[in-house]
Amino acid sequence: MLSVHLILFLLFGAVCVAGAINLLLQRHPINSALSLIVVMAALAGEYLLLGAEFVAAVQVIVYAGAIMVLFVFVIMLLNAGVEERSAGSRVSWLLGIPGLLTGSLLVAWVLLRQSGTFMLKAGEQPGAPKDIGQLLFHQFLLPFEVTSILILIAVLGAVALATKPEKTAEGAD
Amino acid sequence: MPIVPYILISIIKSALVLFFLLTAVAYTVWLERKVVGRMQNRWGPTRVGPFGLLQPAADGVKFLFKEDLTPPHVYKPLYIAAPLIAVIFALTSIAVIPFGGIVSLGGYDIPLGITDVNIGLLLVLGVTSMGVYGIALAGWASNNKYSLLGGLRASAQMISYELSLGLSLVGVLILAGSFSLRDIVEAQRGSYLGFIPHWNIFPQFIAFFIYLTSAYAETNRIPFDLPEAETELVAGYHTEYSAMKFAMFFMAEYANMITVGSLATLLFFGGWLGPVFGPPILQALLPVLWFLIKVVAFLFVYIWVRGTLPRFRYDQLMWFGWKFLIPLAIANLMVTALIIAWKS
Numbered sequence: 001m002l003s004v005h006l007i008l009f010l011l012f013g014a015v016c017v018a019g020a021i022n023l024l025l026q027r028h029p030i031n032s033a034l035s036l037i038v039v040m041a042a043l044a045g046e047y048l049l050l051g052a053e054f055v056a057a058v059q060v061i062v063y064a065g066a067i068m069v070l071f072v073f074v075i076m077l078l079n080a081g082v083e084e085r086s087a088g089s090r091v092s093w094l095l096g097i098p099g100l101l102t103g104s105l106l107v108a109w110v111l112l113r114q115s116g117t118f119m120l121k122a123g124e125q126p127g128a129p130k131d132i133g134q135l136l137f138h139q140f141l142l143p144f145e146v147t148s149i150l151i152l153i154a155v156l157g158a159v160a161l162a163t164k165p166e167k168t169a170e171g172a173d
Numbered sequence: 174m175p176i177v178p179y180i181l182i183s184i185i186k187s188a189l190v191l192f193f194l195l196t197a198v199a200y201t202v203w204l205e206r207k208v209v210g211r212m213q214n215r216w217g218p219t220r221v222g223p224f225g226l227l228q229p230a231a232d233g234v235k236f237l238f239k240e241d242l243t244p245p246h247v248y249k250p251l252y253i254a255a256p257l258i259a260v261i262f263a264l265t266s267i268a269v270i271p272f273g274g275i276v277s278l279g280g281y282d283i284p285l286g287i288t289d290v291n292i293g294l295l296l297v298l299g300v301t302s303m304g305v306y307g308i309a310l311a312g313w314a315s316n317n318k319y320s321l322l323g324g325l326r327a328s329a330q331m332i333s334y335e336l337s338l339g340l341s342l343v344g345v346l347i348l349a350g351s352f353s354l355r356d357i358v359e360a361q362r363g364s365y366l367g368f369i370p371h372w373n374i375f376p377q378f379i380a381f382f383i384y385l386t387s388a389y390a391e392t393n394r395i396p397f398d399l400p401e402a403e404t405e406l407v408a409g410y411h412t413e414y415s416a417m418k419f420a421m422f423f424m425a426e427y428a429n430m431i432t433v434g435s436l437a438t439l440l441f442f443g444g445w446l447g448p449v450f451g452p453p454i455l456q457a458l459l460p461v462l463w464f465l466i467k468v469v470a471f472l473f474v475y476i477w478v479r480g481t482l483p484r485f486r487y488d489q490l491m492w493f494g495w496k497f498l499i500p501l502a503i504a505n506l507m508v509t510a511l512i513i514a515w516k517s
Contacts, residue, residue, distance in 0.1 A: 053292050073325065
């Protein structure tokens with residue numbers, strides 16, 4: 001069943017996983033940030049393949065184009081240096097590799113058990129901006145507004161944390 | 174359309190549009206030098222070819238032969254990648270820009286424009302957002318305090334004005350009802366009172382003003398060119414670049430200008446709509462001519478503003494974007510939405 005759709009899905013998935021692994025393996029944080037941008041772009045491609053075109057475009061605009069820019073800002077401003085490589089502790093090797101294998105086997109088993117039971121055709125759910133707009137402003141209006149207030153709270157918190165405290169009239173000791 | 178002719182036609186269209194875009198970029202530089210020169214009461218390029226028309230060719234040859242110096246302390250991978258990123262994203266958004274109606278050639282109906290995606294406008298916004306990386310990474314990779322400052326300022330400016338850019342376009346989207354650029358132009362057919370064209374500039378003139386200002390900021394042009402101002406930051410993020418890499422930043426900036434100008438004509442000035450008459454070959458080409466005239470007019474305004482206005486100070490720039498343009502864009506959006514809801 002080798003369709004173009006499947007090939008593209010595997011391609012974007014491979015790019016996504018490669019970007020994620022590269023993010024972990026790179027020593028300089030700016031390279032990790034760039035790998036994360038590649039991951040975001042690959043995810044946007046996957047969304048597009050599912051027929052969610054609006055979400056794909058917004059993923060690029062918001063995630064890859066604004067949030068990651070701020071990540072890159074922070075890395076540039078704080079001049080984060082190259083990561084030091086160490087051998088790693090013995091405990092991490094002893095627990096980590098079996099843990100990783102067990103985790104991935106568990107996920108694979110759950111997925112394979114569920115495969116073939118419930119399938120969603122690509123493009124079945126609403127993906128066009130008009131449909132998403134209708135859903136957002138009719139059925140999902142409350143979650144939409146609450147999410148925006150949540151983001152506002154986060155912004156207020158960041159501003160409150162970052163504001164310099166006012167100087168007292170007495171000055172420093 | 175069957176698959177093989179479709180691929181062939183797409184390849185031909187892409188090659189033609191790309192070639193045309195690159196030539197247009199070179200000649201926009203010529204236009205700028207001429208117009209700014211005349212505004213400053215001097216000639217501009219006149220020696221190379223008639224009216225200096227071969228000056229871009231001479232510049233291209235110069236850039237090719239210039240010494241391509243890589244300073245020793247730069248972060249090499251990103252230093253080389255940054256101009257590539259800038260150019261790639263600058264040239265990508267031309268793919269969804271339609272520049273003519275649908276032409277019937279050899280039995281196939283070919284829409285003039287490389288492709289027509291039903292989220293075309295979002296794609297252009299997305300590519301503009303990604304274009305910030307070229308500048309930010311160039312500033313950082315140059316390992317130079319002036320470049321870093323220039324790159325950071327440019328990135329902050331670009332992401333701030335992306336917001337008002339997007340918000341100003343929502344009024345147009347409400348009027349047109351679609352994200353597809355071709356549909357937005359088609360919604361501007363017809364006229365008011367028989368002679369005033371039904372262009373979006375008339376109901377959305379505030380949005381046009383916001384779009385114009387945000388576009389100047391997005392493309393780092395005067396009055397918003399503090400990131401690359403010579404007197405402020407040596408040359409900002411492209412201080413350490415020479416020869417072809419510098420030419421790539423230059424190309425990216427002018428390609429962005431052309432894309433923004435094309436978007437403005439598509440969204441506010443009716444794109445390729447204009448009086449069409451005559452035999453079928455003329456009927457196919459006249460819309461493209463109208464489109465080109467409108468884009469060149471927009472570029473002329475760009476260059477005119479460049480030659481006239483002083484630049485914003487950085488805090489004034491950020492204040493203007495966040496505290497003036499965004500509330501104005503939201504107000505415009507609300508008024509447009511209210512009027513459309515009341516009408517229907």
